[in-house]
Amino acid sequence: MTTTRSPAGPGLLTEADAEKLRGLRRMKALATGLLVAVAVVYALATWAEHRGAGAWAGYVAAAAEAGMVGALADWFAVSALFRHPLGLPIPHTAIIPAKKDQLGQSLGDFVGENFLAEDVVRDKLRSVGLARRLGAWLSRPENADRVTAELATAVRGGLRVLRDNDVQAVLAETITRKAEAQEISPGVGRLLERTVEEDGHRRFVDLVCAQAHDWLVKHRDTVLSAVEGGAPGWTPRFVDRRVGDRVYRELLRFVTEMRDSPEHPARGALDRFLTDFAHKLQHDEETRARVERLKSDFVARPEVQELIASAWGNLRAMILTAAEDERSALRRRAHAAILGIGTRLASDEVLRAKLDGWVADATVHVVSGYRAEITSLISDTVASWDARTTSRKIELHIGRDLQFIRLNGTIIGSLAGLAIHAVTTAAGG
Structure with a gap:
C-alpha cells in the first residue's frame, strides 16, 4: 500500500506522485503480463510443434519467440534509463541517476534559451493581448465589484498586520x-x-x-x-x-x-x-x-510629535472604516475608477498598446536580468536530489508512457517474427 506524504522534501511523494505511481505499476503489470503470455504461448506452440500439430504451430512459436525477444529488449532499454537491469552494473545503464546533474543543467539551459529568450517572451505576451483581456474583464460591473472587494480586503489585512507603534515611530x-x-x-x-x-x-x-x-x-x-x-x-x-x-x-x-x-x-x-x-x-x-x-523647536515639541503620531491612528481608522463599508465614498470611487480603467482599456487602442509595451518591457527586464537565477532553480533543484530520487521522480512522470514501448516491442516483435518465419518457410519450401 502506497503512503502519500506532503511535499516536505524532494524525496517525498505528493498526492499527484502517488497517483502516477499507481498508473505506472498498472502499466508495468500489463507489459510484464503480455511478456508472460507470449512466453506461455511460445512454450505451448513449441510443444505442439514437436507433437506434430502442424505447420501452424511453427508460425505461432516463431511469432511468440520474436515477441519475447522484443519485449525483453525493450524492457532492458526502458529499465536502463532508470537503474541497472537485474542489478548488474552493465555499462551505459542507469543513465538518469548517473547523468542527473548534466540533465538538470541541460534542462535549465534549454528552458533559458527556448522559453526565456526576449523574442519568445515578447511574442507570447503580444499574442496574449493582456491589456485587451484585462479591459474587457474590468469593464464588467461584477468583476469591478470583485476587484474592489479584494482590494478592500488586502487593505484591511495590511493595516491590521502593521504595528501602530512602529508606523507612528517611522512616520x-x-x-x-x-x-x-x-x-x-x-x-x-x-x-x-x-x-x-x-x-x-x-x-x-x-x-x-x-x-x-x-x-x-x-x-x-x-x-x-x-x-x-x-x-x-x-x-x-x-x-x-x-x-x-x-x-x-x-x-x-x-x-x-x-x-x-x-x-x-x-x-x-x-x-x-x-x-x-x-x-x-x-x-x-x-x-x-x-x-x-x-x-526645529516647534517640531521637537512633545505636542507636535504626539500630533504627528496620532495622525496615523486617525488615518488608519478612517481607511479601515471606509474599506469595510461597501457604500463608503472610498469604495464607490475605487469601483468607479476600476470600471473607468476597464472601459478605457477596452476602447482605447493606444492605451492598450502602451500597457502591453510596459508589461513586455518589465517582463523582459526581469527575465533578462534574472535568467541565470531562474534556470539555476531547475539545475540546482535537480542537483540537490540524490540519484535515486531523481530517477524515481522522472520515472513517475514518464515511466507509464515508456511501458507502451514494451507493449509495442512485444507486438511488433511478434509480427516481425511471424513475417520472418513465413518468408523463411516460403523460401525453403
Whole structure:
C-alpha cells in the first residue's frame, strides 16, 4: 500500500506522485503480463510443434519467440534509463541517476534559451493581448465589484498586520527628518511676498481688526484695569481712571478707524512691514537662521510629535472604516475608477498598446536580468536530489508512457517474427 506524504522534501511523494505511481505499476503489470503470455504461448506452440500439430504451430512459436525477444529488449532499454537491469552494473545503464546533474543543467539551459529568450517572451505576451483581456474583464460591473472587494480586503489585512507603534515611530521620524532637512524660510518668504503683492492678506487684517474692535467693546473694564495697574502708586485713583478711560477710547478709535478705512496709515505700515519681513525671510541670513531654530523647536515639541503620531491612528481608522463599508465614498470611487480603467482599456487602442509595451518591457527586464537565477532553480533543484530520487521522480512522470514501448516491442516483435518465419518457410519450401 502506497503512503502519500506532503511535499516536505524532494524525496517525498505528493498526492499527484502517488497517483502516477499507481498508473505506472498498472502499466508495468500489463507489459510484464503480455511478456508472460507470449512466453506461455511460445512454450505451448513449441510443444505442439514437436507433437506434430502442424505447420501452424511453427508460425505461432516463431511469432511468440520474436515477441519475447522484443519485449525483453525493450524492457532492458526502458529499465536502463532508470537503474541497472537485474542489478548488474552493465555499462551505459542507469543513465538518469548517473547523468542527473548534466540533465538538470541541460534542462535549465534549454528552458533559458527556448522559453526565456526576449523574442519568445515578447511574442507570447503580444499574442496574449493582456491589456485587451484585462479591459474587457474590468469593464464588467461584477468583476469591478470583485476587484474592489479584494482590494478592500488586502487593505484591511495590511493595516491590521502593521504595528501602530512602529508606523507612528517611522512616520514621526520621517516627517521630523524632512522638516529638519528642508529650509522653510525662503518658501515662506516668497509666499508672503506674493500674498502682499496680490492683497491676499487684506481679509486677514480685516478679520483681526474686527475681532480687536469687538474685544475692546466687550472688555472695557479689562483695559481700564490694565492701565490702572501699571500707573505709579502715588497718583490718585480718579486720575488713573481718567487716564485709563482716555487710553481705552483712543485704542477703540484707532481700531475702529483701521477697521473701517482700507487706506488707514497703519495698514500701509503693516504692508511695508510684511514686505520687508518677506524680503528678510528670503535674503537675510540672521532672520532665516532664527526661523529655522523656531521651526526645529516647534517640531521637537512633545505636542507636535504626539500630533504627528496620532495622525496615523486617525488615518488608519478612517481607511479601515471606509474599506469595510461597501457604500463608503472610498469604495464607490475605487469601483468607479476600476470600471473607468476597464472601459478605457477596452476602447482605447493606444492605451492598450502602451500597457502591453510596459508589461513586455518589465517582463523582459526581469527575465533578462534574472535568467541565470531562474534556470539555476531547475539545475540546482535537480542537483540537490540524490540519484535515486531523481530517477524515481522522472520515472513517475514518464515511466507509464515508456511501458507502451514494451507493449509495442512485444507486438511488433511478434509480427516481425511471424513475417520472418513465413518468408523463411516460403523460401525453403
